[in-house]
Amino acid sequence: MTEQFEEDEAPWRGDGPASFQVRIDAYDGPIELLYELVKKQKRDIATVSVLDVVDQFVDFVATGRDLNLDVRAEWLALAAELVYLKSCRIMPPANVEERRKAEASLEEKNLMLLRRDLVVRTAEFLAGRRRLGRDWYGRGGTSEFDGPRAVAGARSDQQALFSACAADLRRAAPPLIPAFEPYDLRQVDEAKERLVRLFERARGWLRLEDVLPPPASESRHRSETASHFVAALELARTGALDFRQDELFGPFWLRSAEPDAPPAEAGA
Incomplete structure (x- = not known):
């Protein structure tokens, strides 16, 4: 009976020579099938002894040293998933509420990251647009130079000259608007x-x-x-x-x- 059951469940195994058979109360079969039953709520996780599953898994891996490493990793992931489902079931309500708050906080942080990415993309788009006075010029205006202007109390030493140049560089220069001659056209x-x-x-x-x-x-x-x-x-x-x-x-x-x-x- 057992050999026939193992042969029918062969597709649940990986590509290893043997299958990890779990033997607990009211269940005797591969761990893959147990996981699917628990996941689809056809088997109550509360009736599954996770400690027995872990002990059997350790013994099985210890005796089957020639098993494929990928198969071992797959069974380990299934066992860990069963432990996680069991912990979610037996977790006290207070911890569940904390977990929900943590998940909500994580979603809020992800939303903040998305908003920040949107702001950065918008800033890059605006910075890449053409600017008045640099890439294009407004209508009218003049580009004539009014000539030098005298400043009362200005010093003429070298330090004062450098300070004036630095202040002029720091000051935002107004956009240069070229002057265009009006068109003289016959209607x-x-x-x-x-x-x-x-x-x-x-x-x-x-x-x-x-x-x-x-x-x-x-x-x-x-x-x-x-x-x-x-x-x-x-x-x-x-x-x-x-x-x-x-x-x-x-x-x-x-x-x-x-x-x-x-x-x-x-x-x-």
């Missing part, structure tokens, strides 16, 4: 009004370059050209002007819209 609506007034008096075809105002600067000339070109296209779309280009990359020609008149030659 498209202004260019449309100007072309309408011009072609109310002009007759025939005119080049786009000829209707531009005298350039005040290079940037202003580019703005005048672009705005008058867009304005001419818009007026041609509405039928107020005739617009043409005779060749690729050639000049643009404009004239007041004359639907009944035949197309004239450029420059006529």
